[in-house]
Each structure stands twice: as C-alpha cells, then as structure tokens.
Amino acid sequence: MDIEIYRNPNCKKVRGSHVLEVCCAYCKCLIARYLKVGESNLVKMYNxxxxxxxxxxxxxxxxxxxxxxxxxxxxxxxxxMDKKEAYRLTPSAFNKRKL
Ligand SMILES: [Zn+2]
Known part of the structure; x- marks a missing residue:
C-alpha cells in the first residue's frame, strides 16, 4: 500500500526543537514528523x-x-493560552520516537 507524504507548508522552524516521529499505535503507520520543544510528554501537536x-x-x-x-x-x-490551531493526541492511539 502506498501512502503519500505531504509536507506542511505552514511549518515554522522552532529554535531548540527536535524531531519526533508520531506513528499509529495500532498499525505503526507514520502519521507525522513533528518539531517538539522540551522533554515533556507529547499531548498535543501544534499545526x-x-x-x-x-x-x-x-x-x-x-x-x-x-x-x-x-x-x-x-x-x-x-x-x-496562545490561541493556536492544534491537535490533542489520544494517549493510547500513538507511539512516538525521536529521530
Ligand atoms: Zn493505523
């Protein structure tokens, strides 16, 4: 099965961030690559x-x-707090790993 990767044209560089790969917990399909700041739990993704x-x-x-x-x-x-578009992750529905 071919799954296309879409680049997000709205992505902004963030100082001091690292890249997390977020995958589906059920089938391991890649969902997104995300710029995470800090080491706190991933509970949301800003668009x-x-x-x-x-x-x-x-x-x-x-x-x-x-x-x-x-x-x-x-x-x-x-x-x-900052009125930004984001997605609240369902805790059991995803896996993440640092790239
Ligand atoms: Zn899946």
Whole structure:
C-alpha cells in the first residue's frame, strides 16, 4: 500500500526543537514528523510545528485518523493560552520516537 507524504507548508522552524516521529499505535503507520520543544510528554501537536505527514496538514481537520487503519489519533482544538490551531493526541492511539 502506498501512502503519500505531504509536507506542511505552514511549518515554522522552532529554535531548540527536535524531531519526533508520531506513528499509529495500532498499525505503526507514520502519521507525522513533528518539531517538539522540551522533554515533556507529547499531548498535543501544534499545526505549525508539523513538518510533514501522511495527512495533508495544509488544511485543518476536525480529527486526525490513521490513513492506513482508520483509528482516531487526535482531535483538533485551539489552545487556550496562545490561541493556536492544534491537535490533542489520544494517549493510547500513538507511539512516538525521536529521530
Ligand atoms: Zn493505523
């Protein structure tokens, strides 16, 4: 099965960040490569820090579903503090690893 990788044109470089690969916990399909700042738990992904993924992040989605198995990975919301577009990750639905 071919899964396309879409670059996110809205991604901004973030100083001091590292790249995390976020995968579906059920089928291990890549969901996104993400610029993470700090070592805290990954609970959300800001849209503007998603480098690329198997979902077209140039448009906003109400929720993110694995393109391979269809499980829900995250739900869209706006952060309270800085009013940014983000996705709240479902804790059991994803795996992450540092690149
Ligand atoms: Zn999956």
């Amino acid at each position: 503007e820090r998603i480098i690329e993924g198997t979902i077209d992040f140039s448009v906003y989605h109400g929720a993110i579903f694995c393109p391979n198995c269809g499980k829900r990975i995250a739900t869209r919301y706006t952060t309270k």
